[in-house]
Amino acid sequence: MSLAPARKPPPTDLAVETETIVPEPESGHQRVPRWVVKAASPVVLVILWQILGSSGVLERDVLAPPSDVFATAVEMAAEGRLSSAILASLGRVALGLVLGIVTATVLATITGLFRRGEDLLDLPVQMLRTVPVIGLIPLLIVWFGIGEEPKVALIGLAVTFPLYMNLFGGIRNVDAALVEASRTLGLGRLDQIRQVILPAALPQALVGLRYALGSAWLALVFGETINTTSGIGYEMNTAREYFQTDVIVVCLVLYALLGLVADLIVRGLERGLLSWRPAFQGQ
């Protein structure tokens, strides 16, 4: 065809510019193990804190040095104050968690599985969710007094919403093709829920559980400021009155450690329950 574009003449010089690809040299940062690098910055911070404390730059009333904090922790442990505080606080979190998990699971199953349930229940739950849970403390005190009930209720509420959101989302994200396949395999409604919908929603539900644990801890800290006579928060409040910054730091470390342990437990759960999911592990 005469309209076709003219062909480019073949190159006369056949050599093209080339580049040699060399293997990457063994990288140098392999020599220092990674955990050493990771541990370096916290260790330096603690040393700096200790130096500032013992040199008197950082006064004891402002922040006790790590050596004092450690000594206090050992002392509190010996007196049994540490374990009784931990037990009291853990009991509250456990009770609140159970309350919240049951509430969230019941609500999310109803709204997730049934459109009528969603129409009836989802809107009020979403409205409640926007209220900061901590803001409910005065109301909880009016309703339940200043005993254990408002603390547990606060934790329960803090757990309910993140878990509900994720469980509901998880159920609604279930692949409809799988539910359809399970129907053709003869699974009844109940078995579809048990063997298909809930397992499919589990990964998202566990994400919700992790969020829920985070807010449970937060709720515990706030809850324990309500006229407490036991628990980590009680120790912390008493210490505040006497400027015992070492005790306060011990309590903060306790909160952090317990939070960490809870997170580890959920991660363990994920590893166990979601082993079917070969997810991207990072490079």
Add this chain to the structure above:
Amino acid sequence: MATGLPGTVTTGAPVEVRNLSRRFGEHVVIDGLDLHIEPGEFVALLGASGCGKSTLLRILADLDRDITGDVSVARGRAVGFQAPRLMPWKRVWRNVVLGLPGRPDRERAEAALAEVGLSHRVDVWPKVLSGGEAQRVALARSLVREPDLLLLDEPFSALDALTRLTARGLVDELWQRHRCAVLLVTHDVEEALVLADRVLVMDRGRIAHDARVEIDRPRDLADPALVAMRTDLLARLGVDVKEHA
């Protein structure tokens, strides 16, 4: 759950459809369709994309009841989809026996997996399987139910060309052993000709063409009779082969 009149229990052909229609709004996808499949018969259903063949299969699988007309399907039926649709949280063998009454029967699953050549994959998670393996597990899951009717919706279309050939051979072999009625929905004329007793072409919501393939198995695609049928079927599907030859 048989489709059609609720609660009717009759004995008869695995598929008996009369005057079936299905519309999506104004758009009529199936328009007064009739279909009859004999027990043990292998029927392939061809048609251009969007001609309603998958819709028909979904109706026969009782996944779509928004219909008019009379439909009667075998109660014992199994469905193979385009994607394997395995439950990723169940090990392969549990997927195979999922939905069977009673406790999960591992031996039964193992026997079915052996039939599709996957004895070594009994205990793995579905995500580990290759596409062809997953589709074979789905096939085992269908056959373990010993269905009277097997409905297959383009089960090989997502596989690579080589795996597809193997899978086709496997289906042929399994069908000869189980002798259930099969309705295979496919785009692939050659696949239909190699496998089926009868090839249907669907057009404008009806069965527009119904051809019997009277050639002994195993079939050779180079067989002049098959070549002629292939040319004819392609022409009916709107492809003129000579133009490409």
